[in-house]
Amino acid sequence: MKRDYYEISDDEWDQHEEQFKPSRILKRPNSTPPSPPPIESFAYNNNNCHDEDDDCVEITRASAAFPDELDDLEDDDVDNNNSTAAAAPNRGRRFIIDDDDEDGEEEESNRNRNRNVAELYEIGSSSSEEIEEEEVMEGDVVGRALHKCAKISAELKGELFGSSVTACDRYSEVESSSVRIVTQDDVDVACGYEDEDSDFQPLLKPYQLVGVNFLLLLYRKRIGGAILADEMGLGKTVQAITYLTLLNHLHNDPGPHLIVCPASVLENWERELKKWCPSVSTLQYHGAGRTAYCKELNSLSKAGLPPPFNVLLVCYSLFERHRFVCLHRDAISTKYSGVNYMFIIYIHSSPQQKDDRKILKRWRWSCVLMDEAHALKDKNSFRWKNLMAVARNANQRLMLTGTPLQNDLHELWSLLEFMMPDIFATEGVDLKKLLNPDNRDLIGRMKSILGPFILRRLKSDVMQQLVPKIQKVEYVVMEKQQENAYKEAIEEYRAVSQARIAKCSELNTKSVLEALPRRQINNYFVQFRKIANHPLLIRRIYNDDDVIRFARKLHPIGAFGFECTLDRVIEELKSYNDFSIHRLLLHYGVNDRKGILSENHVMLSAKCGALAELLPSLKKDGHRVLIFSQWTSMLDILEWTLDVIGLTYKRLDGSTQVAERQTIVDTFNNNTSIFACLLSTRAGGQGLNLTGADTVVIHDMDFNPQIDRQAEDRCHRIGQTKPVTIYRLVTRGTVDENVYEIAKRKLVLDAAVLESMEEVSDGDMPEKTMGEILSAILLS
Numbered sequence: 001m002k003r004d005y006y007e008i009s010d011d012e013w014d015q016h017e018e019q020f021k022p023s024r025i026l027k028r029p030n031s032t033p034p035s036p037p038p039i040e041s042f043a044y045n046n047n048n049c050h051d052e053d054d055d056c057v058e059i060t061r062a063s064a065a066f067p068d069e070l071d072d073l074e075d076d077d078v079d080n081n082n083s084t085a086a087a088a089p090n091r092g093r094r095f096i097i098d099d100d101d102e103d104g105e106e107e108e109s110n111r112n113r114n115r116n117v118a119e120l121y122e123i124g125s126s127s128s129e130e131i132e133e134e135e136v137m138e139g140d141v142v143g144r145a146l147h148k149c150a151k152i153s154a155e156l157k158g159e160l161f162g163s164s165v166t167a168c169d170r171y172s173e174v175e176s177s178s179v180r181i182v183t184q185d186d187v188d189v190a191c192g193y194e195d196e197d198s199d200f201q202p203l204l205k206p207y208q209l210v211g212v213n214f215l216l217l218l219y220r221k222r223i224g225g226a227i228l229a230d231e232m233g234l235g236k237t238v239q240a241i242t243y244l245t246l247l248n249h250l251h252n253d254p255g256p257h258l259i260v261c262p263a264s265v266l267e268n269w270e271r272e273l274k275k276w277c278p279s280v281s282t283l284q285y286h287g288a289g290r291t292a293y294c295k296e297l298n299s300l301s302k303a304g305l306p307p308p309f310n311v312l313l314v315c316y317s318l319f320e321r322h323r324f325v326c327l328h329r330d331a332i333s334t335k336y337s338g339v340n341y342m343f344i345i346y347i348h349s350s351p352q353q354k355d356d357r358k359i360l361k362r363w364r365w366s367c368v369l370m371d372e373a374h375a376l377k378d379k380n381s382f383r384w385k386n387l388m389a390v391a392r393n394a395n396q397r398l399m400l401t402g403t404p405l406q407n408d409l410h411e412l413w414s415l416l417e418f419m420m421p422d423i424f425a426t427e428g429v430d431l432k433k434l435l436n437p438d439n440r441d442l443i444g445r446m447k448s449i450l451g452p453f454i455l456r457r458l459k460s461d462v463m464q465q466l467v468p469k470i471q472k473v474e475y476v477v478m479e480k481q482q483e484n485a486y487k488e489a490i491e492e493y494r495a496v497s498q499a500r501i502a503k504c505s506e507l508n509t510k511s512v513l514e515a516l517p518r519r520q521i522n523n524y525f526v527q528f529r530k531i532a533n534h535p536l537l538i539r540r541i542y543n544d545d546d547v548i549r550f551a552r553k554l555h556p557i558g559a560f561g562f563e564c565t566l567d568r569v570i571e572e573l574k575s576y577n578d579f580s581i582h583r584l585l586l587h588y589g590v591n592d593r594k595g596i597l598s599e600n601h602v603m604l605s606a607k608c609g610a611l612a613e614l615l616p617s618l619k620k621d622g623h624r625v626l627i628f629s630q631w632t633s634m635l636d637i638l639e640w641t642l643d644v645i646g647l648t649y650k651r652l653d654g655s656t657q658v659a660e661r662q663t664i665v666d667t668f669n670n671n672t673s674i675f676a677c678l679l680s681t682r683a684g685g686q687g688l689n690l691t692g693a694d695t696v697v698i699h700d701m702d703f704n705p706q707i708d709r710q711a712e713d714r715c716h717r718i719g720q721t722k723p724v725t726i727y728r729l730v731t732r733g734t735v736d737e738n739v740y741e742i743a744k745r746k747l748v749l750d751a752a753v754l755e756s757m758e759e760v761s762d763g764d765m766p767e768k769t770m771g772e773i774l775s776a777i778l779l780s
């Protein structure tokens with residue numbers, strides 16, 4: 001069987017995916033015609049079909065039973081690593097087939113090299129004493145790791161706190177004057193700040209100087225890793241850049257260093273490097289930079305010659321597998337007609353990625369620095385493994401993250417294992433079971449032992465002068481239409497669930513977890529979330545008869561390509577939501593008695609209604625706003641809302657070209673006539689400096705509060721001069737309230753491990769899983 005595929009990068013994917021939805025295709029109705037719409041873009045090319053291609057896989061029947069799953073292809077901005085409902089909306093038409101890890105062959109040679117590194121650093125070496133202890137503690141991988149770590153920790157603590165006048169438990173409590181490997185004068189010399197004519201006279205804040213000294217001490221002690229976990233916006237980038245410069249100045253270590261970061265902040269890193277340490281030569285290896293330099297880097301690395309830079313800047317996507325879109329021949333055959341799928345997605349690395357990673361592996365890096373390092377929270381991910389294959393051999397793995405604890409302790413452990421693999425490796429052990437967040441003893445032990453490797457300062461600790469951040473939760477109440485949509489969904493799903501239970505007579509349950517497949521639970525939950533956000537995100541206004549009529553009008557004009565049958569167009573349109581259909585009709589100027597929607601429809605949601613009141617009053621008072629949503633389709637509707645209200649805005653999401661992102665940020669920050677910036681939480685929530693705004697609206701919250709925290713701190717950071725207000729929108733009487741509850745509970749865990757135990761509230765919040773929430777709604 002044959003698959004026709006072409007490769008797309010993550011960024012292109014986000015864009016490409018946009019082609020599947022009329023809402024984006026039709027984004028600018030009056031401008032240049034958009035690229036061809038969905039079905040045609042995957043036209044099957046019979047000529048290229050070779051039956052012997054055994055790479056192709058059988059299509060499994062898409063979830064015709066769950067057509068609701070199919071209407072959200074555009075929402076890939078939702079964090080796919082998040083195992084919660086928020087990650088679930090797009091599963092319907094995707095078939096994901098993992099390939100083998102192509103780097104396996106190099107693992108052994110890496111392992112050998114690492115043994116040497118471990119010996120060099122005297123970490124994980126097996127003295128007879130340790131072997132004995134390991135035998136005693138056999139099976140207790142966590143205990144063993146912490147035990148190993150404790151030895152190094154004790155020594156470091158002695159150094160770190162030895163000179164402190166008062167006994168202190170955490171490095172952040174150390175007086176900046178007590179740890180003095182370098183002072184500001186040294187930094188000035190190393191970074192070349194002595195030029196008095198220069199406009200920019202940088203000065204590290206006292207806690208930043210402590211941070212730089214912390215990193216230098218670990219380097220001197222030959223500790224292979226560190227986590228700089230200062231709260232967002234306190235200047236981790238600046239501390240890291242200063243540190244790398246000092247390595248050269250003090251230790252004659254010019255690198256090479258590898259910096260890995262999300263695409264949105266590549267430009268910012270380059271800019272900050274130039275600004276703070278112009279002597280550091282930097283190469284951005286992405287997009288045009290990659291094209292220009294790949295040959296040269298390949299031959300230099302092959303020849304064993306040093307790289308032509310001190311710092312190489314790359315994106316995480318280099319270590320991920322990309323999606324290959326493949327049309328399965330049978331998918332359009334009559335045999336399968338009427339089934340809601342058209343293509344298969346293969347995920348594996350491109351030859352280009354593999355080549356790039358080979359280049360990176362040939363050099364011995366001094367420091368591999370991961371920005372937004374919580375991206376490495378899953379040690380089983382390809383990103384983690386591929387990046388580890390490059391970073392393992394480095395002298396040091398430095399991780400920057402404002403939110404080291406995203407969900408659970410085992411995610412923190414993934415970061416620790418990346419930081420010091422020889423200590424924290426736990427091959428094959430189910431850490432989820434071992435690292436119980438309710439085990440206060442374990443948390444206490446971890447905190448104490450990890451202290452010297454993790455430096456975390458809170459804004460409240462170190463920046464009394466930083467503007468306040470005011471949190472507001474806005475509970476909004478649904479109007480009749482939205483409420484009815486919600487109630488109808490409850491009734492429909494309740495009927496399905498109860499019928500299912502009745503069918504299986506052996507099931508005597510009050511839990512949907514036992515009655516429904518997990519995918520269906522996710523799907524229902526996402527549907528509830530959508531309606532709570534905006535009723536136009538489901539199809540309710542346009543009924544099946546309308547859809548058939550529209551299809552008959554759209555089909556002859558090739559709206560879905562001329563190869564497509566009418567049946568396929570109908571099927572496709574049935575999976576669209578009201579908003580998508582509206583935009584399709586608008587774009588093609590379809591005349592129909594039940595045509596496009598009026599502006600009143602955009603105000604059908606309680607949240608948009610609330611924004612229509614809130615935003616103009618904020619504007620009147622001179623505020624500027626960042627609005628975050630996890631769904632790009634919701635951002636589309638928010639654009640419409642702002643147009644209706646008459647407010648100016650910029651937009652940044654996963655489909656925004658990487659090279660354009662910094663320009664959007666700069667334009668928004670500098671042009672005060674732009675009132676709002678719409679951002680997808682995934683692409684716009686990390687690393688960006690958007691201090692031009694002083695207000696943040698979290699339109700739809702994440703189960704994971706750290707995701708929203710990151711979004712909030714885009715404008716609550718150094719450089720902000722006004723108090724910042726955060727508005728969280730919660731629709732009363734919907735699953736929104738449950739999501740908010742769960743998010744609050746997770747923040748408690750974060751505080752318990754990383755911050756002072758005193759900050760922990762009683763934590764007696766019920767942790768309702770999605771299934772439990774749905775059981776309460778559907779089986780009551």
Ligand SMILES: Nc1ncnc2c1ncn2[C@@H]1O[C@H](COP(=O)(O)OP(=O)(O)OP(=O)(O)O)[C@@H](O)[C@H]1O
Pocket residue numbers: 203204205208230231232233234235236237238272401402686687688689713717718719
């Ligand atoms: N000492 C300083 N003097 C002046 N500006 C600074 C200083 N330190 C940091 N900044 C500025 O503060 C802003 C926030 O810094 P940075 O982006 O490094 O924070 P961060 O901790 O990395 O945040 P995030 O976790 O959100 O990525 C930047 O614009 C940076 O240039």
